[in-house]
Amino acid sequence: MSERIAFHILRMQENDIQNFVGTVQDAWDKVKPCETCGYWDDVSPCRICGDSARDHAVVCVVETSQDLVAVSRVRNFNGVYHVLGGALSPLDGVGPQDLKINSLLQRISEGGIREIILALNPDMEGESTSDYISKKIRSWAAGQNGAQMFEIKVTRLAQGLPAGSELEYADEMTLLRAFEGRREMSSMPPAETKPQE
């Protein structure tokens, strides 16, 4: 991909290259990370954080801006985001201070957040980062004196069989997660028509 772009640039006309360079410079000058969520925009807070039609009580935590774009395609989700800037990875020297975890706790401490949805990658780094953040939020929410300071739900995305896939070809770990996460099917007759005990 980057190769294709490089050769495309090399073949550009003088006029086009000046336009292109100008646009890149302009974007770099104007587009900055949102001071609330960390997503890129030419305004801060970004257009998502500034959108009053969204449910600001539900914050979806993602590793990267690309992940935010992926989640934004899920029509049922109407909350806001928090971009961590990666996942914990001791082998690569990425620790908690390298991610926007403190700013997440800061957002939570300002109140009004009902649920934190941890939408990190379903791999080792993503999972240990989710565990780390969940524990941080819980000890933060519990306060210093054991008095509950915040009432907040911390959830993580379901792991399991991808939609439209075939069970036969699922890897063992995915099947294991699908078993562990199995859910009871809702009963057939709606609650009101069911005989009450």
Add this chain to the structure above:
Amino acid sequence: MSERIAFHILRMQENDIQNFVGTVQDAWDKVKPCETCGYWDDVSPCRICGDSARDHAVVCVVETSQDLVAVSRVRNFNGVYHVLGGALSPLDGVGPQDLKINSLLQRISEGGIREIILALNPDMEGESTSDYISKKIRSWAAGQNGAQMFEIKVTRLAQGLPAGSELEYADEMTLLRAFEGRREMSSMPPAETKPQE
């Protein structure tokens, strides 16, 4: 794959082809579907159904024998199986009578089953078949007079992000299912050390 096998057979020596044909004939003669679960074996009930070390109270319902093999790789699962022989597909003319649904209800009615895990493919046919079976079991379990005849849990495998995948590349439907199926993370301090309200 089938092409490769075909050409391999055509290139066989006389001796080998006789052995091969003999083995195929032998297998066909001996291996029959288990009268309990529908899986293939040269004994009936099959070695799985006959294994007293397994938990016969948990039955995992799969579409095909290949799916059973996939599930059998999940180490945590120690129950037994029921092979439906496919999924409902009105367009292909596959109705309830073409699948081993009645024999599943028969197994349930014999008692001793605590949970039915519906492990069908996460596609349209698999999902509508799961719904159909779940409803059948519930109305069967409810009995004719509204009196609860059987206490039985019907679950389905989790849908969501496959283990080790990247959220960025997940399709919209899989992400939607991962959101819908999100689960609360267990609280950090174990229950016994948590202050009781």
